[in-house]
Amino acid sequence: MKVLVPVKRVIDYNVKVRVKSDQSGVDLANVKMSMNPFDEIAVEEAIRLKEGGTATEIVAISIGPEKAQDQIRQALAMGADRGILIKTDDDIEPLGVAKLLKAVVEEEKPELVILGKQAIDDDSNQTGQMLAALLGWSQGTFASKVEKDGDKLNVTREIDGGLQTISLALPAIVTTDLRLNEPRYASLPNIMKAKKKPLDVKEIGDFGVDVAPRLETIKVSEPPKREAGVKVETVAELVDKLKNEAGVL
Amino acid sequence: MANLVVADVHGSSIDESTHKTVTAALAIGGDVDILIAGSGADDAAAAAAKISGVRKVLHADDPAYAHRLAEPLADLIVSVAGDYDAILKTAATTGKNVMPRVAALLDVMQISEIVSVEAPDTFVRPIYAGNAMATVKSNDAKKVITVRATSFKAAEEGGSAAVEKVSAAADPGLSSFVGEELTKSDRPELTGAKIVISGGRALASYENFEKYIFPIADKLGAAVGASRAAVDAGYVPNDYQVGQTGKVVAPELYIAVGISGAIQHLAGMKDSKVIVAINKDEDAPIFQVADYGLVADLFNALPELEQAL
Numbered sequence: 001m002k003v004l005v006p007v008k009r010v011i012d013y014n015v016k017v018r019v020k021s022d023q024s025g026v027d028l029a030n031v032k033m034s035m036n037p038f039d040e041i042a043v044e045e046a047i048r049l050k051e052g053g054t055a056t057e058i059v060a061i062s063i064g065p066e067k068a069q070d071q072i073r074q075a076l077a078m079g080a081d082r083g084i085l086i087k088t089d090d091d092i093e094p095l096g097v098a099k100l101l102k103a104v105v106e107e108e109k110p111e112l113v114i115l116g117k118q119a120i121d122d123d124s125n126q127t128g129q130m131l132a133a134l135l136g137w138s139q140g141t142f143a144s145k146v147e148k149d150g151d152k153l154n155v156t157r158e159i160d161g162g163l164q165t166i167s168l169a170l171p172a173i174v175t176t177d178l179r180l181n182e183p184r185y186a187s188l189p190n191i192m193k194a195k196k197k198p199l200d201v202k203e204i205g206d207f208g209v210d211v212a213p214r215l216e217t218i219k220v221s222e223p224p225k226r227e228a229g230v231k232v233e234t235v236a237e238l239v240d241k242l243k244n245e246a247g248v249l
Numbered sequence: 250m251a252n253l254v255v256a257d258v259h260g261s262s263i264d265e266s267t268h269k270t271v272t273a274a275l276a277i278g279g280d281v282d283i284l285i286a287g288s289g290a291d292d293a294a295a296a297a298a299k300i301s302g303v304r305k306v307l308h309a310d311d312p313a314y315a316h317r318l319a320e321p322l323a324d325l326i327v328s329v330a331g332d333y334d335a336i337l338k339t340a341a342t343t344g345k346n347v348m349p350r351v352a353a354l355l356d357v358m359q360i361s362e363i364v365s366v367e368a369p370d371t372f373v374r375p376i377y378a379g380n381a382m383a384t385v386k387s388n389d390a391k392k393v394i395t396v397r398a399t400s401f402k403a404a405e406e407g408g409s410a411a412v413e414k415v416s417a418a419a420d421p422g423l424s425s426f427v428g429e430e431l432t433k434s435d436r437p438e439l440t441g442a443k444i445v446i447s448g449g450r451a452l453a454s455y456e457n458f459e460k461y462i463f464p465i466a467d468k469l470g471a472a473v474g475a476s477r478a479a480v481d482a483g484y485v486p487n488d489y490q491v492g493q494t495g496k497v498v499a500p501e502l503y504i505a506v507g508i509s510g511a512i513q514h515l516a517g518m519k520d521s522k523v524i525v526a527i528n529k530d531e532d533a534p535i536f537q538v539a540d541y542g543l544v545a546d547l548f549n550a551l552p553e554l555e556q557a558l
């Protein structure tokens with residue numbers, strides 16, 4: 001089966017963001033950008049499905065700036081077969097992204113789309129579920145295990161109380177949780193090879209879908225600051241302070 | 250104006266976070282109804298009817314809702330959505346799974362994990378692992394919202410709302426339940442606990458959690474949490490994870506043991522009232538948010554702490 005993997009270019013997870021002083025957003029100038037960590041896991045899972053003989057072709061897709069080609073190339077270097085960039089300099093909301101992905105799904109006809117559960121910039125955790133809704137497909141979110149079982153897909157999901165396993169009719173949407181796998185590093189020869197793999201660049205206008213934002217950001221502010229407190233020397237002092245100063249014991 | 254809270258139903262009871270999500274719904278203004286979707290969940294509906302400020306409880310009882318599968322649950326919510334201006338659910342795993350599906354079916358943008366209500370259409374939500382707070386105004390006619398429960402006070406008991414049966418929506422039959430492996434514990438639930446003690450990579454094994462963390466948790470009546478590193482290494486189950494991609498907690502007292510304090514971990518606990526950090530590295534970033542820091546080897550400090558309690 002063909003697998004589509006959407007990958008988002010986001011701020012690197014090690015960077016501590018700074019809020020702009022005019023509260024219009026966060027400062028992304030000269031900040032390291034990377035593939036969303038959950039999307040690396042999605043790419044890895046697709047590759048494992050291909051290595052296991054379940055997947056036949058892996059298409060990586062990103063909606064973002066010209067530079068998002070870097071993240072698609074990374075997916076290609078890891079083992080995806082080809083890439084699609086839908087170029088835009090605007091921030092497209094999850095609903096808009098899901099509508100664009102739906103259009104691509106209708107063209108490409110994959111049997112499975114694997115997304116990250118959450119983009120670590122907007123922390124929305126929506127796109128996969130929305131795409132499933134728009135396509136009328138089944139969804140297996142927050143996956144920690146994915147297995148083909150005849151014409152079904154068994155997905156083990158991380159839920160609040162532990163783990164839940166469900167069986168999905170195909171075609172299906174899966175979103176990845178952290179423990180699904182550990183993504184591989186691309187080797188140098190594979191990085192070189194990836195440069196020759198096909199990468200189609202499209203414009204949002206090619207799709208005729210409405211991606212106008214529904215949410216308006218009024219302001220972006222600093223979270224309440226927490227000051228470092230005191231260091232205690234001993235366990236006895238700690239217990240004393242918790243009892244008599246903080247009153248929490 | 251009327252808002253609908255979709256309760257988290259576990260068997261025949263409702264999750265305590267429902268009370269907090271009701272508070273968020275009341276803050277938006279207008280009447281507040283609760284939807285109970287479950288299988289044999291009469292008691293859950295009765296419990297929801299007792300929450301103060303609730304106008305009525307809609308109760309859909311069908312085997313399709315027993316395991317909270319996203320597709321039938323989303324279709325049910327959409328089938329009753331016409332009567333409501335805002336539809337809210339706690340931002341726990343069920344809400345995160347089902348509500349974006351509802352939003353897309355209604356063609357609206359979900360507002361994820363709000364921490365405050367500024368106006369009926371304006372909300373604050375954390376972005377970038379809580380390193381920034383965005384105030385967003387929704388221009389959709391209907392709002393679909395998930396709520397960070399720890400940011401809202403629980404609504405009181407004392408209501409007596411009427412319970413009204415609603416019919417189940419047709420099950421699209423896209424997914425089916427295979428099995429569940431739930432963590433059993435007599436300790437309080439992590440997100441609602443007054444005290445949380447969490448262990449990190451430094452614990453090095455499940456046996457050490459058992460030997461060093463659990464006895465203190467039991468003395469304090471505390472819930473046990475963990476960093477991702479500890480969960481990844483298999484020391485404790487996944488539902489112990491506190492952080493950006495795990496659970497968000499805000500107890501009276503949070504004790505972080507052998508946890509370095511990565512931003513992704515801080516995202517899940519920095520709203521705790523009092524934070525204690527025990528770490529042998531005096532430069533560990535966790536100390537920058539700790540009210541009380543103890544630079545010590547946990548394997549010496551924890552037995553001493555257990556003795557002292």
Ligand SMILES: Cc1cc2nc3c(=O)[nH]c(=O)nc-3n(C[C@H](O)[C@H](O)[C@H](O)COP(=O)(O)OP(=O)(O)OC[C@H]3O[C@@H](n4cnc5c(N)ncnc54)[C@H](O)[C@@H]3O)c2cc1C
Nearest residue numbers: 449450451476477478492493494495507509514529530547
């Ligand atoms: C996309 C993404 C999402 C993530 N989400 C989360 C999340 O939700 N929650 C989360 O926790 N992490 C999350 N992480 C991981 C996070 O970045 C850190 O890797 C993780 O929190 C580190 O766990 P730790 O503090 O236990 O381990 P380490 O960083 O290895 O720290 C161990 C600490 O223990 C101390 N120590 C060692 N021995 C002792 C001893 N004997 N006594 C006392 N102290 C000792 C060390 O000084 C050190 O500070 C995420 C990462 C990514 C990329």
Ligand SMILES: Nc1ncnc2c1ncn2[C@@H]1O[C@H](COP(=O)(O)O)[C@@H](O)[C@H]1O
Nearest residue numbers: 006007063115116118119124125126127
């Ligand atoms: N602009 C984008 N381009 C490609 N994939 C995206 C984009 N936005 C979101 N996604 C996918 O949707 C997942 C969830 O994102 P979100 O709903 O924004 O938290 C991500 O992990 C990606 O797999």
